[in-house]
Each structure stands twice: as C-alpha cells, then as structure tokens.
Amino acid sequence: MPISAVPYSEVDVLVIGAGPAGLMCANALANARVNVRVVDKRPAKVAAGQADGISPRTIEVFQSYGIGERLLRESVQVHQAAFYNPSSSGGIELTSRAPDVTAPSARYQFEVALHQGAIESIFLDSMSALGVEVERSTMPTSIDISKDENELTDPASHPVRVALQRLDVPEGQPQEEIVHAKYVVGADGAHSWVRKQFDITMDGEQSEFIWGVLDMVPDTDFPDVRNKSLVHSNHGSALLVPREQDRLRVYMQLEDKDIIDPETGRVDKERIGPEELLKVARRSLYPYKLNPTTGILWWTLYIIGQRVASRFSIENRVLIAGDACHTHSPKAGQGMNASMNDAHNLAWKIALVVRGWAEPSLLSTYESERRKYALDLIAFDKTFSTLFSGKPLTEENSDGVAPEHFMKTFQKFGGFTSGIGVHYDPSVAVLDRNQELASGLVVGERFPPYKFIRAADAWPFEIQDVLPSDFRFKLLVFTGDISDPLQQTRVKSMVANMQSFLNRYATPGESSENPRFDIITISKGRKEGFDFLQFPALLRSHWSKVFIDDADVTGSFGGKGYSYYGIGPEGAVVAVRPDGYVGVIASLDHVEELDAYFASFMKIPA
C-alpha cells in the first residue's frame, strides 16, 4: 500500500488515553477552545470499580470547569473518619472519630466518592457539548518527534507524528491514520505506551505491601460503614470507604501467606479471589459481620510500587500525565486526584502556547510543578503506608502503631491529602516577590474561597466561581475604600498604568477588551450606599465585575475578605492563573510589576 493511501491529518493536541487524566486534559482544552482529539484503545469506558475518591481541591477544580454541581449530585460525601483498633476482648473497637478533611480553607469540607465510570461520564458529557468525542478502539502504534530544531521551535509546526490504528473497523477499510500534532499528551496509565516509546524510566521501589479491594452492598452491624473507617486489627489493616447506592469499598492489606507462593517466594495472583478477600476483610472487622447482599460487585489486587517518572516531557512537545508519571498505594485516595490535577496544571499552559499567547517555555513549569508534587506524594505515601500497614500497638507489640499517633498523622497530612496545601515553587509561572501585600493569598497556592457581595445586586458570590478554569488570567483589583480620596487617587493612577500594561498585550485592531485578561474589582464598602458606577470603566467592563467586601443582607457571613486575604487598606492587585493558582501580587502603586511576571512567558502580539 503506498504511503499516500494512509489518511493523514493535523491536530493541535492529541491526547492518548481517556482515563481521568486524559479526559480532564481533553475537557479543559475543549473548554479553552483548543483543537483537540483524544483516543483510547479500550472500546468503552470503565463500567465499575477503579478509583473513586475525589479530594476537596479536586471538587473545587471540577467546580471551576462548571461540572462540580453534577459531581456533587451523583456522589456521596465523606465527612467523618472513624478509627478502629484492637479491643481487649479480641477483635476491634471504635477508638475515635474525627473530621475526614482537615484543611480549614477548603471550600468543601469533605471528600466525595463516586466510581470512575461515573466521573468519566461527567467529562464525556461536558466535552460532547463542546463537540469533542473520545475515539475508542484506537491505539497508537508509533510516535516520533521531529529532530529539526526550527520545526521544534516554530509554534505553528506539527512536529509530533503519531500512527494510529483503528481496532474496530471492518476488514478492507483503512485501519491506520497518521496524525501530525503540535502537542501530544500521554495519559495512558501506569503501563504507559507513550512513556515507554521515549524510554522514560520510573524511579522508586516496588511496594512491600499488597492490597486487595472489594466492592459490595453490605449487610453489616459495623457502625461506621458510612464513614471512612481506618481499621487496625491484629489480623491486618483495612480501609472502608462508603460509596454511592449504599455500596461499600473495602481496601485490605494482604499478608504474605495470602498471596505469596511458598515454593517460589513470589506473588501469585492465582492464590486469591473475591471469596478469599472477603475472608480477609471479615478477619479484620471481627467481631462485626460483613455479608455482601448482592454478591461481590468488583474486586482487584494492588501490587504497585511507589515510583515517579524521571521526566514528564520530551522537548515540551510530548508530555505525560497521571498514572503514566507516578504510581503509589491507594490508601490516601490520591491516585485519581493526582492524575486529574496533572492535567489541570498542563491544559491551560498548552492552551496559551497553542493560542500564541505564551512562549513554549511556559510548558517547562508543568514538569517542575507536578514532578515535585509527585515526589512529595510518594514521600507521604511511604510514611502513611508504613503506619497503616504496621501492627497495632498491643501488649505483645510494644513497638506497634499507637492509635493516637496514627490519627494525628492522618490529620497532620490533611493539607496534603485534601490537595488544598499544594504549593508550586517560584518559576516563570510563579513570582513571589510581593507576598507581604496579601499574606493570606500564598503565591504558588490556589486562590482560597471567600464570599463577596456583588455590588450591583447584593448577590453573595463565592469568589472562586468568578475564577473559572479557562484561558484567561484573572486580575483581581482590591481597590481598598475609594471613598477615601487618597485611595481614589491611587486607584485612578493604577487604572492608567494598568491600561498601558494591557495595551502592550493587546492585539492591534482587536476590540478594546483584552481576551487574555479578566479584570475583577473587589472594593471595600457597604452595600446599602455603594455605587459601582463610580469606578473607571476598566474596572467594570460589565456590572457583574464589581464586588464589595461586605456581609450578606442577613448579616450571617462575609465582610472580612480583606483581612482573611491579609490585604491592607492600601489594596493590591492579584494575578490568578487560569488554573486558579496565585501567580503574582502587585501593589496599586506599582502595577507595572505585573510585567515582571507576564514578560517572563507572555508574548507581545506582533
């Protein structure tokens, strides 16, 4: 067959893999109006089982894409954690209960659980409304990046060549397609084909611990079957997570005798099935009974190492995300969250580069930000796994894990496991020089939620809801109290300077509003007498853009936003990245300092 007979096409971004990372990426790109295709070799999305836990930060991220409401509607909320430990009469007993989430600034003070198939459906429906569908039964068979330096540095080029094979077409029809892409995202799982093509190594160790998982609708007298239960027994550890439709997921630690072939000393998956796993679960939960009412709905074994890919990117043209970059234990429920947040971090950077608004070097921050996070995750996982898998403290085990110590560790890591405390170090995308102007808004961390009153109609708005994950930087102008003449003068001069800044990044001949930036004004003031029309037009491109830091009409919340964010009466300007992270802070008097940040990666239109 001559080469010309193979269909050939171009695309801005090709996403390989339609699991949570790939779908988050494709949906985010579709949302940012980027030309994207997503392929997956599997003929259908997962139907049951797999990952299920969504952390508080990930719920915020879903909300920022307009899909949080549906996630909350379909999922179950986990508010409380219960800790069980050996009782004096044999078996286990409740030692304590504590909030499942310990991250005071989280918008959602709970985790949610929902099976992976339902989560994928949320993305699929969102993408579908934007005209993007997953191409299934489609696998890549080769991938190459051009070695031509000019091509690699030309933003308009398509230097990645991927051969795709369709697995479900009738014989005689073309099965192969050559796609030339500007960027390829490998989100193809722990055994990533993309990663292997570029010989990216996974650094770290194979796990010492082996875990089994069971899904069921239980008949049980265990009182915490609807809380997250962390069970330390003398017969192994177990983690119970409530699920939608009265289901329960049980993670349980397996002992060598359950799974190791004594003759070879190696793991033998044939030695254990759902019935054996159920026995292990019952042993851990004794004296409580555990009976699946409608059988075992799903089960699996985890024998995964704690490893991180040595690189996340090849030439900033092929980037890998999700399980392709990091594997670890399922215990803290981080897997799917880490994967989706990789994609969330990556998508806006690709979108800005593809639009020609940002230098390709911006993409380097993907690896620097997310690989560090992955290494932190592995370190956390090792600490937590060791505690979780350790024998409980008993008279016989005087060096075992004390219940109190375990619970405190669980809470101490709350900022990390919730995703709220994730911190990105300084880079071209994070400039931390004016941190003191807004001590509550940590540069490199996500913009924390607070409710402000919209000036025009006194409608209380969660400020995160005016920071959607799109392709725009949000410039939040905290004006202070402009009934103070000095502050009014300051704001006026700031507006003039900001206008010059915006003009520099404006495409000549385009409309006056700069599509790269969304300006939101947050003033001090009282809704009873405030007139939002007093602001210069730049600060109120629409009546909905002006907020005041005041209590709601019932006086039950709000009014302390400036102090919560650590912003003084002199105000500040805060640039929030499209992914919701604080990029830079400037004073009203030196708004040109925004330039120091944006000039490091943003292109000036020709």
Next chain:
Amino acid sequence: MPISAVPYSEVDVLVIGAGPAGLMCANALANARVNVRVVDKRPAKVAAGQADGISPRTIEVFQSYGIGERLLRESVQVHQAAFYNPSSSGGIELTSRAPDVTAPSARYQFEVALHQGAIESIFLDSMSALGVEVERSTMPTSIDISKDENELTDPASHPVRVALQRLDVPEGQPQEEIVHAKYVVGADGAHSWVRKQFDITMDGEQSEFIWGVLDMVPDTDFPDVRNKSLVHSNHGSALLVPREQDRLRVYMQLEDKDIIDPETGRVDKERIGPEELLKVARRSLYPYKLNPTTGILWWTLYIIGQRVASRFSIENRVLIAGDACHTHSPKAGQGMNASMNDAHNLAWKIALVVRGWAEPSLLSTYESERRKYALDLIAFDKTFSTLFSGKPLTEENSDGVAPEHFMKTFQKFGGFTSGIGVHYDPSVAVLDRNQELASGLVVGERFPPYKFIRAADAWPFEIQDVLPSDFRFKLLVFTGDISDPLQQTRVKSMVANMQSFLNRYATPGESSENPRFDIITISKGRKEGFDFLQFPALLRSHWSKVFIDDADVTGSFGGKGYSYYGIGPEGAVVAVRPDGYVGVIASLDHVEELDAYFASFMKIPA
C-alpha cells in the same frame, strides 16, 4: 355521526390549562404516580414576558419536587430592594436599601426572577421524565358532572365528562374526544372557561389602577438597575425587577391621561404602546437615563381587578386553581406564586384520594385553605397598592406617602410576600392541639428548614430535603437523648404504639413498610460517639433515616435544632403533610394522638 364514533377514554385526573398552576399540578400528580393528562388550547408555551417572580417559599417548594437546583441555576437572585423618592432638585434619589426578603426562617433569603416560559420548561422536562406530556392545541368544549349521588361518592367512578376538541388535526381526522375523569382541575387562567361553565362568580372590585410593563436590556446610569427598585416619583410610581440575561422589567403606574379616553371616560388600550410606556418609565426615573439597547423585548398592560372566586370546587370533583381563582395587581410579585402554591396544596390531596388512602372530604380543605389565603392576598394587595400608587410625601403633598412608612410596610409584609408566613387554619388536615410540644413548629405552617447531621456518615442535611413532596406523610420522631435510660424506655414504648398505629393503616398482606408514611428519626447526640444501630428497626428502616442534632464536623453550624423547633428533652412526634406543612404534633407518650388526626381523613384499608 353516531356517538360511538367519538373516541372515549378514562383518566384519573384531567388538568385543563398548562400555565404555572396547571403544570405544577400535573407535575406533582405525575410525581405521585397518579394517572394524569393535561391539555392546553395554546399551540406552544409562552416564549417571553408574563410573570417572573418566585418567592422564597416557592423556591422551597420547587426544591421539594427536585427541580429547585435547575430553577436556581437559570434564574437571577434578588437580594436587595432599593427605595427611590423625590429629590429636592427634581427627579428622584436613593432613599434607602434594605433586604428584599424579610422572613428569618426562609431557607432562601432572596427571591428569584425568571421568565414564565423558562419556568414552564422546568415543569415540562420534569413531567416528561415521568411520561407526561402536555396535549396542546386541545380545548374543552363541554363539561358535566354526574348528578347520581352514588356515582359522586364512589371513589372508583369517573363522574366528570369533558369533551375535548383538537385544533391542529388535518381535516377528516377525528377532532373530538370524550374524557371521563375522576377529577378535573381548571387551571385555565383569569378568564377561566371551567369557572364560567359552573357559573362561579368572582367577588371583588375592578382595580382603580392601571399598570404597564416593559422588558428590555437597558443602557442606564440608574445605580439600582440590578436590585428590586421601588420608585416613588412626582411623575408616577415604578417597580424595577432585574431579570436573566441582563434584562430589566419595569412595571409602571399609568395615569388616567395616559390611558383614559377623555370623551368616553373609559380605558382605551389603543392610546398606549411600548414607546409611550418607555416615556412614562423615563418620566418616573428622571434624572436617570433609560435606553433599551436591543429594543423593547415584551410589553403589556394590566387592568385587573382584585377579585376572588366565590367557590374553588364543584362537588370536590372539579376544582379550579391559579388565576382562575384570584386576580390582583402584579406589584408584590405574588401572582405566579399564589397560582403554583394552589396547585401544590391541591395535588397531594387528589393523589391520596385517587390512591384510595384518603376520604374525598380531604379535598374540601383545598378551598378552605387556599381561598382564605387568596382573600388575605387581596387585602394585602389593596394596602400595598394604595401605598405604592399614592403620591409621595412632598411639601405640596403633605398627606402623601412617607418613604420611611412605605419601606416599613414593605418589610412588615415580608412574611406574607415571601410565602413563608402562610398559615392554614385547623381542619381535617390541620390539628393544632399539641402546639406547646414544639413551639417553633407552627401547626398549619410549613416545616422550617434546619441542618441536622446524618448519624451514619456525619453528612449535614437540610431537613427539608428529606421531606420531598410526594404522597407520603413524614413522621418525624424527635427521640430526645436516648443515652438517658428514662428517655430510652419512653422511645421503646412509643415504638410499640406507633407500630400498632401503622398496622391499622397497613394493607393486609403488603410488605412491612407502610407506603403511606416515611419515618425519620432525629435524636440528640454527638456524632463522635453515636451508634445509630441502637434504635429499634422501625426508627431506622434505612441507615439514612437517622439524624442527630449536632454541629457539623467543622463546628460552623447545626446543633441547636431542638431548641429552634422548641422541642424539649422529652421529644415529640411531628406529622408533616406531603406538601411540607405541619399537620399534627404528638408526645412520645401519646403517639396514639396521631390517630385523632389521621382518622379524620385517612381510610383504613379493607
């Protein structure tokens, strides 16, 4: 044509009219799994304009049918009211702003605005999912009720005969159908055909005031264009209501010279059109400018009397609802709310009678409850209209309406206009004898919202969300603190008595759970140590049925429900009607008193 050639059918309930009242009724009946048809002579739903304001209580009602989330997503919220009065320099000026809603117990401390077509769509989609579609271009041509006493009293009979004519079928096809219905609901508007067939009179007066209405997207410097603005000027009164998609609705009082033909002294609608209305609006709003940016989107004139139908029912077989029962001015935004709440009050009563669970006499409470409300509405409307239409207090008008007096009156009526304060008098459906057991739960008023913690998983739940508008009575068992042995004994004996009560209303041979009742348990206790399995099975038919009066895991709300509801440590049982209103309260020691209530209308299964 022989009579047998006309198609003939039977239906449990035929709803005539698919406006807000008819759709609320049909959707509620579909929700209660009642066999219902709904016809409307118009070929399509309204596309724009018409009613738009939804009161806090009506939002609660939408929520109870599972359609509140969509209403809140599509509508705009009105949190603040602004009061404008004549300024010393001519024209008007802002006098004060105040909360738009003054009903402290309201779950939603705001109104929402959305055009009637969008509201109808919410019902249509909900009904469609339940298999009910509106039959359009279909009008009734005759209606008769059987005069046979046996037929009228037989719950299985279909004593109402309605001839329907299809207006949109090709010539030669059958255009007529005879429907025999158990019940007919006439929700066919202010000029109700159903009402006229039974010569039901409308009592009251023709209005003295004539109002015009304009919808537009305004270009304006009026600072309160996104608040509800009540404008008293020396050139007439106006009411401004913000709407979705940046729209504004302006209601304005017309003066005789605008609309009365001086020769005949009668209203002449030809004298005024949108251009004249815009002039009137501008006159009221001077010195602020008002320019429609995309033309006048909709306009109308209101010349409606303040009148109430003398009867709401014929033989409890034909019932009228909505504008067919009451007409009044649009100023307090009550029209659509009153109409939908008529239907909400009626639907569950019809559902229970059709199911054979309730005596037909229950239906008499529809007229007694809703006609009294309509009379109160008219009385309120007269007071408010007079104030609203009155000349403002000025030097020349020393007996004019003082701004302060007007604002106070607006707030004083907050309980009424919000719908929260609606109170139904004692009847077979309202028994107020044990009010002192729960002083915060007023018998005959809607069950007020509060957040309780679900015992099994510490998930904070708005208690109204476990009181859906279906066909079941909710029995809320406030057990008190059952770690107190005395209280535990009391609860045990209550459970035995409640079981006998339930057995009496159980259909022999049916499953143990009585479909007429849903039992919800609300205990005192602390989530850290609570075991919901300690309750007798009757009080926890499912793990999700047990709540505790405790603060949430972050300690930011909850834990004061007993005191808010005025329930002492001895507890109480509260029966909530399917429409969310408190029907009766009993003590745990005399749960047989529930019988005194239910025996007055509920049938014992044969």
